[in-house]
Structures are given as C-alpha cells and as structure tokens.
Amino acid sequence: MPRFPFSTARLIRMHYVAGVFAIMATLMILSAVLGYYNSKSALKQLLEDQSHHLLETLLSASRNSLLSTELSEEILIERLLNNAYFIRSLYEKGEVNDQLLQRIAKDNHLFRINIFTPEGEKRFSSHRLNYPRDAGKFHPAERLAPIFSGRKDTLLLGIKDARFEDASRFIVAVATAQRHAIVLNLDAEGLLRFRNTTGYGAMLQQLSRNDGIVYAALQDTAEILAATSNVDSLEYIQDSPFLSKSLRDSSYGFRFGTFHGEEIFEAVHPFSYRGQTVGLLRLGVSLSPLQAIWDDIYQQVIVITAVIILAGSILITLFVMGKNLESVQQEYREIESYATGIVENVSDGIIVLDHQEKIKLINSAAGKLFGRRAAEVTDQSLHTLLGAAECRQLLHDGGIMQEIDCRIGPQTRQLLVSRSYFYAKDGQRNTILVLRDLTEQKTLEAQIQRKERLSAMGELASGVAHEIRNPLNTIGAIVQQLDKDFEPARDAAEYHELARLVYGEVQRINQTVKDFLRFSRPEPLQPERFRLSALLNQLRQQYQAMAAEKQIRYHQALDWDGEVYWDRRQIQQMLMNLIENALDALPAQGEISLRTAMVNTHRIMLEMRDNGPGIPAPIRGKIFNLYFTTKAKGTGIGLSLVQRIVDEHGGVITVESAPESGTMFRILLPLEVVNDTQNSQI
DSSP states (O other): OOOOHHHHHHHHHHHHHHHHHHHHHHHHHHHHHHHHHHHHHHHHHHHHHHHHHHHHHHHHHHHHHHHHHHHHHHHHHHHHHHHHHHHHHHHHTTOOOHHHHHHHHHHTTOSEEEEEOTTSOEEEESOSOOOOTTOSSSOHHHHTHHHHTTSOSEEEEEEEEOSSSSSEEEEEEEEOTTSOEEEEEEETHHHHHHHHHHSHHHHHHHHHTSTTEEEEEEEOSSSEEEEOTTOSOOOOGGGOHHHHHHHHHTOOEEEEEEETTEEEEEEEEEEEETTEEEEEEEEEEEOHHHHHHHHHHHHHHOOOHHHHHHHHHHHHHHHHHHHHHHHHHHHHHHHHHHHHHHHHHOSSEEEEEOTTSBEEEEOHHHHHHHTOOHHHHTTSBGGGTSOHHHHHHHHHSSOSEEEEEEEETTEEEEEEEEEEEEEOTTSOEEEEEEEEEOHHHHHHHHHHHHHHHHHHHHHHHHHHHHHHHHHHHHHHHHHHHHHHHOOOSSOHHHHHHHHHHHHHHHHHHHHHHHHHHHHHSOOOOOOEEEEHHHHHHHHHHHHHHHHHHTTOEEEEEESOOOEEEEOHHHHHHHHHHHHHHHHHHOOTTOEEEEEEEEEETTEEEEEEEEOSSOOOHHHHTTTTSTTOOOSTTOOSOHHHHHHHHHHHTTOEEEEEEOTTSOEEEEEEEESBOOSSSSOOOO
16 A cells, blocks of 8 residues: 655644644743732732731721710710719709709700719709609619719719610719719710711721722721621631731731632731720732732633533533522522511410420510510520429320410419420421410409409399398387387396397398498499509508507508599598408518509509418409408408499409418509599500
C-alpha cells in the first residue's frame, strides 16, 4: 500500500501545534495565574488602605457622636437642675403650691414636677391627677432613697420608665433642707428619638446603607455594644487570636472572612473614648466588586464550555429549586401565621403537652388565665400551672371533657377542660388541652338561683307571716287583758309571771314575723354619695372594742378609696352582718381583714376574710338560704339579707372557704347604683 508522506508530516505538525499550544496555554495560564495573584495582592493592599482611612473616619465620627450626645444631656441636666434649685428656694420659703408648680412646668416645658416627703408621700405636684400612694410600677421611695436617707443631695436618674404609663422620662431630683425630694421629669421620647437619629447606633445604620459596607459593629469582650441591623452574632474576641491581638496592641488589623455566607474583607481597630478602651470596632467591607474582577481573571484561566454549561445547568437547577423552596417556605409561613393567629386569638385557653407531659405551647388566653407568660412555662411540667391532683385528673381520667376546680393564686376557678391527642412524626403522642373558665358563669348562675330561691321563700314568708300575725296580736291582747283583769285565788304571783312570759314570747314571735315581712317587702333603695373609707372607719370603731374583748385582730386595707353612690344604711347593714358572723365564728387570736380594690373603671371589690374554722362544703351552698342557720339563737335571715342587698345594688357575692383555712366573702359592686327596679349589672 502506498504511503502518504504528507500524512506523517501533518501528524508531526499536529503534534507540534499541540505542543506549542500546550506550552502557550501553559504560559498563558501561568501568566494569568500570576497576574491573578498579583492583582489580588494589589487589590488587597488597596482594600487595606481604604479600610484604614474609613476606620479612622468612623472612629473620629464615633467620638464626635458621643461628645454631642453627652453635651446635649449635660445642657438638659443643667436646665433641669437650675429649675430644681429655683423651686427648692421657693419651697424652703413656704411659697410652693400646686398652681405654682403647674405654671413653672408649663413655662419651662417640663413634663411634671413632684415634691415627695421622706415617707414617699406626694406633697405638691404639677399634675392634677392624684394616684394612690402604693399604685404604679414602683414606689417613689425606692428611687429617691439616697435623698431620703441623706446619702445624696442631687440625683441624676437619667432616662427611666414612667410610674403609671408605658413611656420614658428623663429625671433629676434635689433634696431640700427637710430631706424632701423635688423631682423634675421631662418626656424622654424626644431625647430617645434624638439619640436614635443622631447617636452612635444611627451612625452605624447610616454607614450600612453604603453598598460597599456589609456590616459595622462595636464589640467588647463580653457582648456586642452596637451594630448594624443585620448583625445578630459575631465571633467572640477572646476566641480569635486576630481580634485579641488587635485589641491588646491597639493596632489596625485586616483579614478575609465570611458573614452570613458572603465573603467579606474585615478591618478592625480598638475604639477609645476619654482615655478608656470601649471595645473593638469591626468593619465588614463587601468583596463583590473585587470578586467580579477576580472572576474575570479566573475565567481567562479556565474557559471550558462544558464547565460553563454545567455551571449554568446547576445554577438554573439551583435557581428553580430555590424558587420552589422559597414558594414552599412562604406558603408554610402563611399557614403557620394563620394557625398561630387562630390559636392566639381564641377566647379559650390552649395548652399543648409533649409525650413527657411538658408544655410545648400555651396561648395568650391560657397565659392570662394562669397569670404566666409563655416563655416562663414552655418546656416546664404541667405541675407549674396546676397542682398534682388536677394534673392527674386532667391527664389520666377516662373522660375527654370534664369540669375541675382549680386553685389559681388566691382564687378557685371552675374550668371546663377538653382533652385530645395527636401523634408527631416520631410516633410520640402529644396532648391538647382546651380550657374554658366557667367561674363567672357559674357564679352568676348560682346567684340567679339564690335570688329566685330567696324570692320564692320571701313570698312564702310574707303569706305565712300575714296569717300568723293577726292571731298573735289577738293572743297578746287576751294575755294582757287576763293578766290585768283576772286575779286567781291562789298562786297569783306565779300566774302573773306566766302571763308575762307568754306575752313576751308572743312579742318575740311577732318581731320575727316583722323581720320576715321586712325581708319579703324590702324598702326601696335610697342611694346617696358618701366616701367609702368613712363608712369602713365607722365600722372599725364600732367593732374594734368587741374584737379586742374577744382577742380578735381587726384591720383594713383600703387599696381603693373614693366616693360611691349606694344606699348607705343597707350597705352598712350588709357589712355588719358579715363582721358579726366572723366575730361569732372566730376563736381567740383570730383575725378579720377587710380589703377594698378597684376592679375596673366602674366597679370595685369588697373582700371580707377571716382565718376561722371555715365552712364545711355541704353547708357552703346553703348559707344564703332564708332561715338557714347553724347558730343556736340565729334566725337564718342575716346572709339572706346580705344577698338581697347585693342583688339590689346590682352586685355579685361569692364565698370561698375550706376547713381550717378560713372564709372569704368577695363582693363586686358598681360605683353607682341605678335607683330603679332594674339595677346595674356587673
């Protein structure tokens, strides 16, 4: 077979070309790689120089920002103290009154001026409202203790929470010669807004809006002091030799790193203020512009179509997967938000327990019922909310719906509880408890039943009393006449004594009949305005001696005092019946307490409590029944009258008692009774 020389030559040339191409490709690749690393080194140096200048500018701006904040607060403090010293001079001359303080506060744009005695009592104020002494989030004596104790003459409290409102106040206080405290308040909302817009944190946030800045943060060895909004955590200084060296040597430091998955260039330098090192200032610079340059160089080194296609395919796949994942996550968030909104806004309490009977979820209604926040009880045993007996009854009794009596704080609540189950993916059983508070409903139902029962019994008593009263009057008249006109031949003294005894018993029965008639035909209410404390103090004086004679302590706690519009005589009769019942039930060394409290803007609570033997459960449901009594000489009308008086004033009365734990009567009344047949309802 003939051979073709050109084929061999071409083959050689092909090898040559291939070799030359390989050499050139190698040289080009090496050149590109060398240029890549040289440019990367040059760009790194450029980044260091720019970051260095930026850090210097940021450090200077930080010091100026802090100085500006301090100067503004010093001016504010000086203005407040000048006003306080002026008021103190007037106060020590006896020229201060509420109207003067109001005028000074208005002229000087002060939010409030108060003058407190060492006991924490407010003596003068520019504010017209007079809150109870113990009301609010704290007592004034707590914050003003250094002045009252003589340790300080001037207090610069700065920004503090308001006592009665959800707001902040800027506060200073000075002492008078009598160790009284003159307290000046400014509404701190404007100062806080000024800080937020001009302070150090605002400066960092403004810096973060620059496309080239990823984050900025001021950090000490314990925590992050200030940072841009996208910073939730950073590497601890003590865990990083790089950060520790910069803080220790007070030098600039630079390094490459990642932040939230993004490559960044970090520059650090300690921040000192007034000669003290505050922390380490860390600045994260975006590498996006440089990365674009490096990517171009890298693409010159590796220009392989397959890789590009593969990378494109992967990117498209990832993009589609990411979009699908984002859509699924969005749908999940919407479903989760919808379900959470339903759970949080239902009126019934919901508690979810895991297989170990630990609380995994508790909604706001359940938290409000038990007076606990979700964060406090999550992952805790159900025993933290309920006693062991209630827990066993809820979780292990056969029925899925049951009523239980649950002790929550000082009160016993009646709960309707339903129980259901669901199984998690791991097969573990979880329990759902739905709780409905029936206490108010049960209380109103019981009161309605008592009212109907008393009404029926009162009507019966009225009819019987009318039938008895006339014969009784006739018998009494006959006995009197016989005692007067008839004189037996013997035993005359015994005869007259028996006649008087019969007449006395007739009068006693007649008085009982009158009481029955008074109950069945109550007098119409005659409401009047009076101060509640005046009536309660009168009762305390009335029964103090009787209580002391029986070695019983009687005291009052008036958490609320004001004017009410009630039938004073009937309310006094109601309280007298309760006090006398308590005195009869208590042994020596017993204790009676009467407390008042505001429930809401239109009703108050009267609470009568003793530490006597308590009322047995079988009797507790009968104590308001007409004629029911456990006393040898009782008539059984007292508590029935109490119930009727409460009803006529539009109120509700409940009783809680347990053997050897005492008895508590709680009465809820409107501040003003409606003077007609339809009383106001609670």
